[in-house]
Each structure stands twice: as structure tokens, then as C-alpha cells.
Amino acid sequence: MQPTFNPDSNKLRRDVVLLNRWIAVTHEYVRGDVVTLFAPDDPDRVITKRIIALEGDTVFTTLPHPDKFVKIPKGHCWIEGDDIFHSKDSNEYGPVPLALINAKVSYILLPFSRFGKIERVESSRVSVFKDD
Amino acid sequence: MPFIIPFGRSFFKKIEWAIKFACFVHLIGEHVTEVTMCIGPSMLPTFNMIGDIVVLEHFSPKLKRLEIGDVVVCISPTNPWRAVCKRILGMPGDRICIDPTVINRKYIIVPRGHVWLQGDNMSNSTDSRSYGPVPYALIRGRVFARIWPQTCWIKNGMIPLQDE
Numbered sequence: 164m165q166p167t168f169n170p171d172s173n174k175l176r177r178d179v180v181l182l183n184r185w186i187a188v189t190h191e192y193v194r195g196d197v198v199t200l201f202a203p204d205d206p207d208r209v210i211t212k213r214i215i216a217l218e219g220d221t222v223f224t225t226l227p228h229p230d231k232f233v234k235i236p237k238g239h240c241w242i243e244g245d246d247i248f249h250s251k252d253s254n255e256y257g258p259v260p261l262a263l264i265n266a267k268v269s270y271i272l273l274p275f276s277r278f279g280k281i282e283r284v285e286s287s288r289v290s291v292f293k294d295d
Numbered sequence: 296m297p298f299i300i301p302f303g304r305s306f307f308k309k310i311e312w313a314i315k316f317a318c319f320v321h322l323i324g325e326h327v328t329e330v331t332m333c334i335g336p337s338m339l340p341t342f343n344m345i346g347d348i349v350v351l352e353h354f355s356p357k358l359k360r361l362e363i364g365d366v367v368v369c370i371s372p373t374n375p376w377r378a379v380c381k382r383i384l385g386m387p388g389d390r391i392c393i394d395p396t397v398i399n400r401k402y403i404i405v406p407r408g409h410v411w412l413q414g415d416n417m418s419n420s421t422d423s424r425s426y427g428p429v430p431y432a433l434i435r436g437r438v439f440a441r442i443w444p445q446t447c448w449i450k451n452g453m454i455p456l457q458d459e
Contacts, residue, residue, distance in 0.1 A: 190375050201432035204408040236426070238373035256406075260372035262433055 164211050165246040167197065167281065168271075179273035180281075182266035190261060192217060192240065194291070195283030197268040200242070203259050211268060212242035212252055213284065219292030228254045238262075243286070328352050329436060331368060333380040337414030337421065341366065341449070342380065348443040349380070351436035361410070362386070364453030366438040369412065372426050378435060381422055382452065385411030393424055403428070410434070415452075 168178045182199065186192065192214055202208040216222045222241045223232045235241055239258035244250025253259060271277050334346040342349070351368050355361050363383055371377040385391045385405045393401045405411050409428035414420030423429060438449050 201430070202408070203430040203432070204406065206408060206430070206432040236373070238371070238375060260370075260375070260430065260433060262370040262372065262375035263430060 164197070164213070164244050165249070167213075167245050168211065172276075173274065176274070178271055178277075180268050181270040181272055183269045184266050186267040187265050192261065192264070192267075193283065194220075194289065195285045197281050198242070198264045199266045199268060200259065200264040203256050203263060209265070212244055212250075214240050215243050215253070215286045216241040216289045216291075221290045221292075222253075223288040225254050225288075228257070233258065240264075241289075245284075326353050330442070331378070333368075333438075335380075336419045337416055338366070338380055338382075339414075339416035339419070341382075341415050341452075342441070343444065347441055349438045349449070350440045350442060351438045353436045355437040356431070356434045361434070361437060362451060362453070363389075364451040366449055366452075367412070367434050368436055368438060369429060369434040372429055372433065379412075379422075380438065381412035381414050381420075383410050384413045384423075385428075408432075 168180070169176075186198075192198070194214055194217060196214050197211065198214060199209050199211050202210045216235050217240050218235050218237050220235050220241070221232055222235065224230060225247060233241070235258050238261055240261055241253045241258055243252040243254065247254075268281055270280055329351050331349060331351065332346050333342050333349050334344075336344045349368075355365070356367070361367065361383060363386060365383050366380065367383060368378050368380050371379045387405050387407050387409060389405050389411065391403050391405060391411050393403055403411075405428050408431050410431055411423045412429050413422045413424065440446070440448050
């Protein structure tokens with residue numbers, strides 16, 4: 164998540180962020196939100212990623228993934244880090260269940276120079292599923 | 296503050312105790328033991344279709360002491376609101392035959408940090424055969440007893456194969 168959190172201007176100090184835990188109760192996720200979730204390959208680790216696509220969408224993947232594009236199954240989402248070259252994300256282990264998400268990262272608190280809300284950034288590699 | 300006086304001090308003490316009790320119950324339910332209901336045909340010989348009341352404990356998943364054959368309750372990967380009750384049939388690294396009844400059998404190696412879950416009633420169960428291996432972090436607890444209709448312990452159902 165390098166340009167968004169812990170950028171080089173931090174000089175190796177870590178960001179302090181505010182988490183919204185309520186989203187894990189309502190499960191109302193929006194494409195572009197930054198969330199924390201349990202790593203699918205290691206239950207002890209919590210990772211921070213951005214939601215790229217929700218169920219029904221089609222994602223054009225990047226390299227480690229074997230397929231050219233993936234349709235997200237029911238109850239799953241596609242997550243990616245902002246620094247796509249140094250990120251172990253859905254391109255490596257595929258769509259992840261929504262139930263793994265435990266919070267949404269809503270504000271950066273420290274350092275003060277970057278205090279503020281985290282913007283939603285939508286990816287251009289998604290074709291969004293429209294439900295009539 | 297005249298509007299508080301009719302309640303008196305003891306009223307606020309009671310509210311304080313009620314909040315403390317609610318927090319205690321929540322803590323026990325989240326980290327120690329929990330009573331839930333298990334409905335559906337997927338675990339049929341072990342649990343009834345119309346619903347059993349079972350007790351689960353949260354220690355085994357946290358201490359990584361789950362084994363093949365344990366009955367667990369986990370959040371459904373296809374629906375984050377629903378919990379399902381299944382039996383663990385594969386731990387990370389195990390090689391599993393997805394469906395032994397078809398001619399061209401397919402095998403899968405359970406990836407790191409995942410488990411393979413299946414219901415006991417294999418002909419009527421939506422489980423890992425349809426949605427794949429389940430992340431370990433989705434497991435809520437291990438079922439160790441049934442309260443109703445018959446009270447009994449639920450044991451690990453694994454029986455080692457014996458050579459003749």
C-alpha cells in the first residue's frame with residue numbers, strides 16, 4: 164500500500180490510522196475502499212488492501228495470476244495493494260471471501276502532515292456488474 | 296438535576312451492573328464458548344435436519360489444534376451473514392479427491408492456511424466441493440457437544456484405516 168500508507172517521506176516511521184469496525188457487521192463494501200482483512204494464507208496475519216471488485220464483476224488480472232480475467236464469485240471480492248509490484252494480493256491467491264474483512268481504514272491520524280480521509284480510488288481494470 | 300432524583304443512586308448502580316454483565320456475556324460468547332443452532336440436511340447422520348442446539352468452543356481454532364475429523368462452525372465463504380457447520384476433511388498440504396464417484400477423478404492440494412470442509416451427508420451438502428478450500432480465519436469454533444434433542448459429546452469422527 165506504499166503511496167497511500169508509509170510513503171518514503173515518513174522515513175520508516177509507521178502511519179497511525181483510524182479503523183471503522185462497524186463495516187464488518189453491515190458488510191456494505193464499496194469498490195475503492197481500503198480494508199484490513201485476515202490473510203487467506205495465514206490466519207495470524209492482518210493485511211491492508213484496497214477492494215478492486217465485488218461479486219459479479221470481471222477483473223483483468225496482472226501477472227502472477229494464471230488467467231487473463233476472472234469473474235468474482237458470490238460473496239467474494241478482489242483485493243489489491245496500491246503498489247502492484249510489491250504486493251501479495253488477489254493476483255496471487257484469487258478472490259477472497261468478504262467474511263475475512265474485519266475493518267475499513269477511514270482516516271490517517273499520524274503524521275499530522277497527511278492527516279485526513281482516505282479517498283476511494285476505483286480501478287480501471289474492472290468491468291462492473293450492473294444489477295437491474 | 297431534579298429529573299435524576301426520582302431514580303436515585305441505586306438505579307444507576309443497576310444500569311452499571313447490567314452493562315458489565317452484558318460485556319461479560321459477550322466476552323464469553325466471543326472467546327470461550329458459545330451455544331448455536333445447526334439447521335439443515337448437510338450434517339444428517341450426526342445432526343438432525345430440523346435443528347440441533349450445539350455448543351462450540353473457541354480455543355481450538357486459536358491454538359491451531361484442529362484436526363481432521365473435527366466438526367467446526369465457520370462463516371460461509373459465499374455469504375458473510377451465514378454460518379455453516381461442517382467436518383474438516385483436509386488440513387494444509389493434504390491431497391484430496393474432490394469427488395470419488397466420477398470416472399475422471401480430480402485431486403487438489405489444500406493450500407497454506409486453508410482447510411477442506413465437507414458435510415457428513417455428501418449427497419446433499421454445499422461445501423468445499425463447490426466453493427473450494429476455506430481460509431482458516433473463517434472458522435469460528437469447534438463443536439464439542441450437543442444439548443438438544445439428545446445431550447451427548449461430539450467426538451472427532453476420524454477412524455484410522457486398518458490393514459487386514
